[in-house]
Amino acid sequence: MIEVKNLKKVYGDRAVISGVSVSFEKGKVVALIGPSGGGKSTLLRCINGLEDFQGGEIHVGGEVLHPGGYAKNKRALLALRQRVGMVFQTWNLFAHRTATGNIIEAPVHVKGLSVEAATKRARELLERVGLSHRADAYPHEMSGGEQQRVAIARALAMDPEALLLDEPTSALDPERVGEVLDVMRALANDGLTMLVVTHEMKFAREVSHRTLVLHGGAIIEDGPSHDVIERPTHERTKAFLGHTR
C-alpha cells in the first residue's frame, strides 16, 4: 500500500537517500534499522511529506507525491497525511492541550467530527493505550512514556491506514520503554500496518515481519526479521548488529 520508487533526497550537494525503491504491504510491521545518519528518519519523513525530495515518487493508497514540496503536492499531501500517521521520537504533543485535547484536535478540525464524537473516541483510544486516568493531564504533567502513548493514540484517532514511528522509545527512560513497546505489540496483533525505526532488536525480531537495514542512504539488507537479525549477510549489518546486541 506504500510504494517508494527510486527516491532521491539531497541536502545541499550531499545525497542522503540515493535511489531507494521499496514497497510496504498492508497489515505488516516493518522494522527499519541501521546506523545513525543512515537516512531512516529522512525516508519516513519523505513518506509523510514532511520533507521534500529531489527525485522519484511516493505512492500511498491512491495518492502520489512528486518532488516540489508543498507547493506542487498540496492536495496529495493533505490527503496522504490523513492516511498515514506519524509518531515522533520526542512525542511532540501539543503543549497547550490535555491528552484528550491532543487526540480530538485533528478529528474535529480536519475531519469535521463533532467534539462529543471525537471525545468518545478519544476515551476509547486512551483506554487502548492504558491511559484512561490521564485524560485531562497536560503534556508537562505526564512522563515521557505516557506522552508517547498519547501521541500514538493521537495518530490512531485519524484512523490511518499505516503508522510511521521514528524511534518511538529512544528518548524514554529505560524503565518506560516497555509500556510503549507493549502498546505497539498490541497494535501489531490488531493488524495495523506499521513502519518502525527502532534500535530495539528484541522488538524487531519478535514483532516485525520484515526488517530493512538502511545505510548511507541505501537499503543494504531486506528480509524476514528473524533472518536479517540472526543471519545478516552484509558486513555492515553484521558490524551494526554486533554493536547493538
Place this chain on the structure above:
Amino acid sequence: MTYTLPASALCRFMAFAALVAGLLSCQGERSPTRSTASASRDGGSSAARREDGSLRRVRAAGVLRWGGDVQGGAPYVYEDPDHAGRNKGFEVDLANALARELGVRAEFVQNDWSALVPSLERGTFDVILNGLEVTRPRVGRVRFSRPYYVFAARLMARRDNPRVRADINALRGLRVGTLTNSFSEEILKDHAEIVGYEGTEEPYADCVAGRNDAVLLDDIIANIYGVPKPELRVVGDLQDGFYSIASRPADNDLSLALDAALARIIERGELEQILRRENIYNDRQLGLRTWGDAEQQRMLGLGPSAPGSAGPPGAAVSSTAPHRMSFGQVVLFVKGAGVTLLLSVLAMMLAIPLGLGLAVARLYGPAPLARIAGAYVEFYRGTPVLLQLYVLYYGLASVVRLDAFVAAILGLGMNYAAYEAEVYRAGIQGVPKGQMEAALSLGMSTPLALRRVVLPQAFRMALPSVTNDFIALLKDSSLVSVITVVELTKRMTIVAVDTRSYVVPGLLCAFLYFAMSYPLSIFARRLEERLARS
C-alpha cells in the same frame, strides 16, 4: 483564570492613593502670587520700596534673556529666510529696543511655546515676549507689563457655512477650533464646543476640511494662516485682547524698568515703526499711547470693567489665586482617563490582529508579502509616532477625512502593530518546530496548524510582552492631543492652567495612569511567573 492583587501590592497601591489624597487636601497653602504684582501697581509707594536685585542682576549680566518659540512663526519671532540661523520679527525688534533702554543686549532663548510660563518660573530666561496673551490663568502666575500689542479674537468659517455669526452667544453647539490655553479658548469656554490645537496652521486646515465649524484666534494669526485660504471667510472680531511682557512676580525692579522702557518706546513712536515693518499696525494700537493704571487694572481684571471694555472674560469676578480643583474638574479627569483607556484598548484591538498578520506574513507568507510586512515593521518602528499621527490626520486630510478619535486609534494601532509583529514573530519562532510537524502529520493544512497549534502557544509566550506594550500604549496615547483628542494628559494641562498649579492635577493625572497600568503590570508579572513554571 483570575488574578488577584497580592497583599503587598495592594499596600503599595493604598500608600500611593493616600499620598495623592494628602496633597489634594493641603493644596490651598500655596501663596497667591498675584499680591506682589498688584502691590507694584500701587504706584506712589514704589520709591520707598527695597530693591529686589532683579534689574541689577540683568544689568550685571549685560543681557536680557527673553523666551519665545520660533515655531510660532511670522510676524512674531521667526527664522530670517535671508540669514540662516538669525531670527527676525516684531518681537525681536521690540526685545532689542527694550534691552537698549536697559543698557544691555537682548538674547533670545528658544522654548516650546506651551511651556513658556513654567520655564520662566524655573528661571530659564528673564521675560516672555512671544504673543503671550493676557488671560485670567496667566495673570495668576506671571507679572504682565503694559501691553505692546492689541489684537482681536477673529472668527473665521467656511464660506459655504452661513450658520456661523460674529456673536459669541451664537456659537453654541458649534465645533470651534482654537489654540489650547489661548485667550480665544478662554472666550469660548461655555459658549462652544472647543477643539484645541497645538499649532496655528492645523485649525484652519481642519476648518477647510470640515472637521470644525469655525476658528477663533488672534487677528495676526488669522490673517497669516486663515485669510489666504480661499474656502474661508472672516466672520468678525469678537473681543480685543493684549500681548504683554511677562516676568516673574518677584522681579519687581525688572518689571518696573521694562514698563518704563516700553512707555518710552511707545511715546517715541518706535513701537509703531516696528509694527508697521511687519504690516500689523492698526487703529487698535492707538490706545497704547495713553495707557495708564486704570487701563492696566482693567486689563488684569482688577478694576471696574467699563461696558464693552477689553479685558479677560470673567477676570473681574474670579479670584486669581490658585484654587482647588472643582468636583466638575475631577469628573472631567476621570472622563479623560476613560478616553485614554478606550483609545488604548481600541488601538490595541487593532494592533494585535494586524501585528499577528504581519508576523505570519513575514514568517510564512510568499516572498513579496513577507517583504512588504518586513518593510511595514521597519517603517513604523523607524519613524516617530507623533509624525505618523500628523501625517495620518493632517497630511492625508485631502484624501481621507478621518475623525480625530478614529485617526488616533488608527495611528496608534498601526504603530503598535509593528511592535506586536516583532513580539509575535519571536513567540512563533519560540514554539518548537516539532509542534508544527506534528500538526501537519495529522493532516492539518499550514494555516490550520498555525491557527490551532502554533499561534495559541506563541501568543501565550508573547502575552507578558503584549501586556507591557499595552502599558506603554496607555502612556503613549497622550501624544494624540496633537490631533485634538482630549485625553488624560491633555485634560491635566487644561486643568492645571485653570487652577494655576500643576501639583494637584499632575498628581491626580499620574495617579490615574498608575491606577490603570499597575494592575496590568502585576498581571504581566503573574503571567511570566506562570509561564516560567510550566
